[in-house]
Amino acid sequence: MAVQSDILASDAQQEMSRREFLNYAWLASLGFITAQSAVLTYQFAMPRLGPGEFGGPVDIGMIEALPGVGAPPEPFAKAKFWWVMSATGARAIYKVCTHLGCIYQWKQEEFKFVCPCHGSQFEREGKYIFGPAGRSLDRLVVRVYDSSGKMVAETPPDGGPVKIPAGSRIVVETGMKILGAVHG
Amino acid sequence: MLGSNTLRNLRSNVAGEWQRIRDYDWLKWAAGVGDYVVRGIMAGLSAKELRAILRGDVPTERPNPRYRAQVKSFMLHLRPKYYQRGSTWFTHTWRLGWFATYFFVVETITGLILMLFYAPTPERAYGDMLYILSNVPYGKFMRDMHRLGAEGMVAVVILHMVRVYFTGSYKKERAFTWFTGVILLLVTLVLSFSGYLLPWDQLAYWAVTIGTSMAEAAPGFGMEVNLLLRGAVDIWAGGLLRFYLLHIFLLPLVAIVVISIHYYKVSREHSISLPAVVEEGDMSPEEKRHHEERIDLIPNLIIHELMLTSVATFLMVVAVATFFSAPLEQHADQAVTPLHTEAPWYFLWLQGMLKLGSKQLFGIVLPTLIFVVLFVVPWIDRNPLRLAKRRPVAIGIGVMACIIMLVLTYMGTPRYGIETPPAQDILSVFVPQTHPGPLRELPWDDLHTAQTPADAADTRLKRTYYVSYPVGMDQDPQYADRDKYVFVNSLDPADPAFLTGLPPDLADEPDSEFLQLLIALKAKVEEQPKLIQQTSGAPKAVVTVEYIQPELKWVYAAVFWDEMELDREKDLTYMIPFTDYELMPDGSVRMDAAGKPVQLEPAKSKKVVFDLEYGAEASDGTRPILADPRPHLKDADGNAIYFEADGTLEVTDAQGKKSTISLADAMPNIKPSKQEEYLAIHRDSQYHH
Numbered sequence: 042m043a044v045q046s047d048i049l050a051s052d053a054q055q056e057m058s059r060r061e062f063l064n065y066a067w068l069a070s071l072g073f074i075t076a077q078s079a080v081l082t083y084q085f086a087m088p089r090l091g092p093g094e095f096g097g098p099v100d101i102g103m104i105e106a107l108p109g110v111g112a113p114p115e116p117f118a119k120a121k122f123w124w125v126m127s128a129t130g131a132r133a134i135y136k137v138c139t140h141l142g143c144i145y146q147w148k149q150e151e152f153k154f155v156c157p158c159h160g161s162q163f164e165r166e167g168k169y170i171f172g173p174a175g176r177s178l179d180r181l182v183v184r185v186y187d188s189s190g191k192m193v194a195e196t197p198p199d200g201g202p203v204k205i206p207a208g209s210r211i212v213v214e215t216g217m218k219i220l221g222a223v224h225g
Numbered sequence: 226m227l228g229s230n231t232l233r234n235l236r237s238n239v240a241g242e243w244q245r246i247r248d249y250d251w252l253k254w255a256a257g258v259g260d261y262v263v264r265g266i267m268a269g270l271s272a273k274e275l276r277a278i279l280r281g282d283v284p285t286e287r288p289n290p291r292y293r294a295q296v297k298s299f300m301l302h303l304r305p306k307y308y309q310r311g312s313t314w315f316t317h318t319w320r321l322g323w324f325a326t327y328f329f330v331v332e333t334i335t336g337l338i339l340m341l342f343y344a345p346t347p348e349r350a351y352g353d354m355l356y357i358l359s360n361v362p363y364g365k366f367m368r369d370m371h372r373l374g375a376e377g378m379v380a381v382v383i384l385h386m387v388r389v390y391f392t393g394s395y396k397k398e399r400a401f402t403w404f405t406g407v408i409l410l411l412v413t414l415v416l417s418f419s420g421y422l423l424p425w426d427q428l429a430y431w432a433v434t435i436g437t438s439m440a441e442a443a444p445g446f447g448m449e450v451n452l453l454l455r456g457a458v459d460i461w462a463g464g465l466l467r468f469y470l471l472h473i474f475l476l477p478l479v480a481i482v483v484i485s486i487h488y489y490k491v492s493r494e495h496s497i498s499l500p501a502v503v504e505e506g507d508m509s510p511e512e513k514r515h516h517e518e519r520i521d522l523i524p525n526l527i528i529h530e531l532m533l534t535s536v537a538t539f540l541m542v543v544a545v546a547t548f549f550s551a552p553l554e555q556h557a558d559q560a561v562t563p564l565h566t567e568a569p570w571y572f573l574w575l576q577g578m579l580k581l582g583s584k585q586l587f588g589i590v591l592p593t594l595i596f597v598v599l600f601v602v603p604w605i606d607r608n609p610l611r612l613a614k615r616r617p618v619a620i621g622i623g624v625m626a627c628i629i630m631l632v633l634t635y636m637g638t639p640r641y642g643i644e645t646p647p648a649q650d651i652l653s654v655f656v657p658q659t660h661p662g663p664l665r666e667l668p669w670d671d672l673h674t675a676q677t678p679a680d681a682a683d684t685r686l687k688r689t690y691y692v693s694y695p696v697g698m699d700q701d702p703q704y705a706d707r708d709k710y711v712f713v714n715s716l717d718p719a720d721p722a723f724l725t726g727l728p729p730d731l732a733d734e735p736d737s738e739f740l741q742l743l744i745a746l747k748a749k750v751e752e753q754p755k756l757i758q759q760t761s762g763a764p765k766a767v768v769t770v771e772y773i774q775p776e777l778k779w780v781y782a783a784v785f786w787d788e789m790e791l792d793r794e795k796d797l798t799y800m801i802p803f804t805d806y807e808l809m810p811d812g813s814v815r816m817d818a819a820g821k822p823v824q825l826e827p828a829k830s831k832k833v834v835f836d837l838e839y840g841a842e843a844s845d846g847t848r849p850i851l852a853d854p855r856p857h858l859k860d861a862d863g864n865a866i867y868f869e870a871d872g873t874l875e876v877t878d879a880q881g882k883k884s885t886i887s888l889a890d891a892m893p894n895i896k897p898s899k900q901e902e903y904l905a906i907h908r909d910s911q912y913h914h
Contacts, residue, residue, distance in 0.1 A: 087449075088457045095458050110823070118560055121459075128823050137459075141579065142438030143431065143562040149789065150896055158435065159565045159580070175583050 095121050096216045098184075104209045107131075114147050114154075114165065120215050122181050123147065123154075125165060130202025133181040133213045136169045139221055140174040154178070166202075169224045179220030182214040233790065268298035278524040291523040304522050305492045311516035312497040313526065317392065320533060321385035322364050322491075325413075327537055328378035329480065335371040336473065343423070345469035347462050351556045352426035358553065371540055372551035375417045379571045382413045390602070390623050394498035400603035402495070405487040407599045412480045414571060419472040421569060422465060430557035431566040433468070434460055439575070442584040463633030501611035564653045565639035573637030574630050580641070648784040648900035655746055655782055656902040663742055664780055669908050671739045672780065673731055674772040675709045686772040688728075693750045694764035699726065713743050743768060746782075756786040759897050776908045779853045783901035808858060808866055813877040856888055 043106070087187055090096025099120040101107065106122055108115045114123040114134070122133040135152075138145045143158035153170060154163040161172030169177040180200035187193050196203045200219035232473065261622065263272045270278070274285050284291055295301045311317070342361055343353045356366035386406060389395055395403035422433040437460070440450045456463020457734060491497060503516045554563075568576045578587040598605070606619050613620050635641060656662055664672070675688040691698065691712045698704065699712035707728045715723040718735045725732075731740065750756055750766040763785045771779040809815050815823045856872070857865035868874045872888035 083453075086453050086456075088452055088455075088463060090458065128817070140584070141435045142441070143435065143566065144560060145562075150898055157562050158431070158566045169648075173580055 053098060069124075079127070090216060095119065095198055097214075099213050099215050101211050101213055104185075104205050104207065104211055107211065113149050116147070117213075119215055122213060122215070125167070127166060127202060130204045131183055132196070132200075132202055133183045135179040135218060138174060139176045140172070145178075167221060169221070176223045179221050180219045182217040182219065183192060184212045184214060186212060187209045238245075268294040268301060270294050279528065281524050281528065291521065294523070301523075303488070303492060305496055305518040307521050308497060309499055309516065310520050311499040311503040311520045313520060314500055317500045318497060319384070319388060321381050321388055323380060323530065323533065324381045324537065325385055325409075326484070327534065328374045328381060329484070331374040331538075331541070332371060332378065333477070334372060335367050338367050340372055340473065343466050347425065347465060347557070350423065350465060354424050354426070354553055366545060369545040369549055369551050370541060373544060373549050375420060376570075377541075379413055379417050382410055383571070386599075387623075387627065388412055391613070391620065392498065392503055393613075393616060393619075395603045396606070396609060396611065398495045399490075399498065402487060402490040403603050404600055405483055407491070407596065408483050409480065409487060410599075411596065412476060416472065416476045416480060418569065418572070419468045419476060422468045423466065423472065424458070424553055425557050426554035427557055427561075427563050428552065428554045428566075430460065430559075431562055432568055433464075435566060435568065435576075436572065439579070439584065443644065443832040444585065446590075461559070498611075501613070505610065505612055505615075564649060565657070567639060568637065571635070574633035575637065577633035577636030577638075577641070580636055596799045646900070647755050648786060648898070651746065651749045651753065651783060652782055652902050653898055654749070656780070656904050657741070663738075664904055665906060667738055667742075669778075669906075671737055671777055672770050672906065673728075673739065674770045674778065676728075676730060677708055688770055690743055690768040690770070691764045692747045692766035692768055695758060696766065698762075707893065713740075713747050716744055716748055718744060718817050750784060756784065757788075759785050759787050760895075761897060763897075773905075778906045780904040780906060781901065782904075783899055785897070785899045788896045788898040808876060828880060 056105075071151075088096075101117060101120070101124070108126055110126050110128055112126065114125045116123055116136065121136040123136060125132045125134055132192045136144055138156040138158065138161055140156065140159055140161050143156050145156035145161070145163070147153075148155050152165065154165075154167075156162070156172065156174070159173045161174035162170040163178050164170055167178035167180065180196060182196045183203050184192055184196075185194040185203060185205050186209060187206070188210075190210075193206070193209065194203050196219065198219070200221070260271050263275070264270065267275060270290055271285070275291055277283070277285050278291070292306060295304065296305050320327070339357065342357050342364065344350065354368075357368055359365075363368075379412040383717065389403065389406070413711060418433070418436060421430045437451055437454050440454065441447045452458070454464065454467060456467045498504075499516070508516070567573070575588070575592060579592060581587050606616075608616050608619065610616055652663075656664060674686040674690065678684045678686060687709065689710050691704075691710065694712060699714060704712075707726070711728060711731065712726050713723075714720075714726045717723065718740060724735055727735070731737070734740075746766060746768070756765060765786060766784050767782070769779075769781045771781070773779050817823050857867045858874070868875070868888055873885050874887075875883060875885050877883050
């Protein structure tokens, strides 16, 4: 023990030599560049999502051309949502089941969305009915633009319906997902 | 003359040389060259020595050239020079670590060969799979070997860990080795899973979608991990390339590095553990000495491994040649998730846990916790003893963990806890979407179609099998042609009635697998109480087989039934003929801002719900109804519009016209429903076992 504490003591007393300092400097610079390249690699590997494709804003046209109240939900394959129009307003419901990412389907006869993987079921407006999913279906933000190109309404932060005046152009922000309500 | 002398001398010289060449011991020379070459390649071991090794004889030279070879040869220096006898007991290790390495080598070889014909792009991947399976000589063999090796490697690695746990071989100086072993377990699982996507079929696509979705549940970095793995929001070209690179490059590289670290510890630091009975059991000193004796790697264990390699390879080839066949489903389809998407068997426990509750807790937190605990097992278990009876708690926990894992695995299968509509369930057995299924495993000729064309204009051969049908339908003259309409009229193929109902080509083989399948389908449809015979008189289950092209048949299977609509409290709902407009609580029609009546969504219209109030559950499990049911309609906000006591309700329609609707007109809300599946069967796409 005495020897050991001697070594410790002598270590503490020793001043840093030029060689030691330089070696720390090499190590530190290598560590720094490693950390930098980790960040670079992360940014390099991250997918980029532009407008028009999923992840960016998707223009789905004029409201008149979209299914109205009472029509079955309309799937938009590329932009990955169901267009659901109710008396209270419109919703863009994200196509992917909130359980494990399967693609659920609309069952017109049963009048609900049913997921084939684990059997979760949701109402037409996306509300959870039954099954292992932990929350109601996610919504994408719907933005309503008037003829002059000014945004007049958008999906409220709670993901509720948005009222759409006639003659509006509809853009769905596929990168802005509002998570469905967790049920008790 | 000078010239003749020279010639004479030359002749005798040539003769002398020739004699010398003939007398020379060429055999010895060749043996010497051969020996030089063999020693050069085999790290100083002579051919004679090699033979002695294969015979299990003692070394032919001194000092022992085998030890010298282990110093000079790179491959041999990886191995220890000797083991203690006890640590080589077969029932102690079951050679599981060795088998893991063996499978890793098999995967590397077969994987490299498969790569020759595979390109990881959505456009090509699936086509390349078909090409490998059908056009590349031994392509299917290589793929099946690769798949079998992958499953084998996962199984063996898991069993290896279980073995090390139960023999207590992770203690003291072996703690870090255990730690690297758990890393290898993870690497093996991910390696296997990353290869799962590459066939680019439905099974692969959705199993991996579900797998990566679990990462999404991780708070904070889940989304980022998912994006990095998938290369986009969902798996497509980017994701396939990333999984491919993980599978063929990054993960094998990590595996090789960690295997090296893992094995270096075994080889150089602590060797394979002795069985606990030898180390601390009641053994006489002589016995103990015997089991602790050194056994040289060369020759005893090397030739044992030679035998294991041959036997394991033989068994794999036999399995692939007889019963083992890696499945390939339809092309991946982003828009359609197949019913009963199942994880690979080694992740079923995770799928089982996910059925228990929240994705965060059971998909991320608990699995992470399980692996954290696995990593630190040697530091949790401070008991230095290894005999099972001296570590009852550890053994108990281990047994419990194994049982829990098995139960969770069962719970992960689609058989547990998933409620699917019965018709879909029945058809998914008949025409499954995630594996070949019975129809595709039938011999091509067993799928009997009609012998004569439907009519002169349509030359296709089509036969309809009425599997379950209303009484009397088979007597209908419309369906009298037994060549085109076959009625499965009994569940017993030996039934004479069954035989007389069959066309000649089928009556010859009443026990054919196809008929067995139809009978099984009939039994399933008819024993399912929810499949109610349609009031329209349609058959309940129909299968048609149509001969489309010389190499192509279409099979169509459908189940028809009347669905009774139940509301959420499982009460039957009733319909009343009524308007399609939304009502106000006072019975008038709701108008929108523009003064137009608001139309109802189709399924919400005309529906009367008997709203029952239940009391507490009685001892026999039933719940008494407290109040009289109060029939009502619902307005847009879900408020009840109650009927009067006499069962009527006055409503106003959009034109302001008043009318009365009556409960007496209510009819059970029954909808004709059907579930159908198509299957195109190509002669070459049949699965033969």
